Amino acid sequence: MKIRDLLLENCFFVDINVKDKWHFFKEIAECIAKEINLPAEKIEKALVERERLGTTAVGGGIAIPHSRLEGLEKIVIAVALSRQGFYFESLDKKPVHLVFVVLAPENESSLYLKTLAQLARILKQEDIKKRLINAQNIQEFKEVLAEVDREY
Numbered sequence: 001m002k003i004r005d006l007l008l009e010n011c012f013f014v015d016i017n018v019k020d021k022w023h024f025f026k027e028i029a030e031c032i033a034k035e036i037n038l039p040a041e042k043i044e045k046a047l048v049e050r051e052r053l054g055t056t057a058v059g060g061g062i063a064i065p066h067s068r069l070e071g072l073e074k075i076v077i078a079v080a081l082s083r084q085g086f087y088f089e090s091l092d093k094k095p096v097h098l099v100f101v102v103l104a105p106e107n108e109s110s111l112y113l114k115t116l117a118q119l120a121r122i123l124k125q126e127d128i129k130k131r132l133i134n135a136q137n138i139q140e141f142k143e144v145l146a147e148v149d150r151e152y
Helices: 021-036 040-053 110-123 126-133 138-149
Strands: 007-013 057-059 066-069 076-086 096-105
Touching (some): 021 040, 021 076, 040 066, 040 096, 076 126, 096 126
Parallel strands (some): 007 076
């Protein structure tokens, strides 16, 4: 499994401009809905419910909101970059610059957890994280991921 193969290319945002995570969830849900043919409200609700359990901003400018959805056929990932950062209630109290939204089918546990763990491993590498944040487009982003995807 390669992270880059799970990316929704049409839901890759460079320099997203949102006030906070709640506005972000609304905006990203609308994009994802078009790609996976599920209602945006359902996606937003799943992300919000998960976030209310505890922040998915892990620190270091990274957030990985995630949820499982009934009716979803395969794991998908949407990505947003924010050069200026935005408020996400992160553990380190710093703005978030890179967000990976991971959605999985309701009955998918193993691959879902492996995907989250792989993202966490990749994003612990400061040089990779910086290169991902500075990517100008989806192609550059996928090139960086291609380098680290081979490692796992």
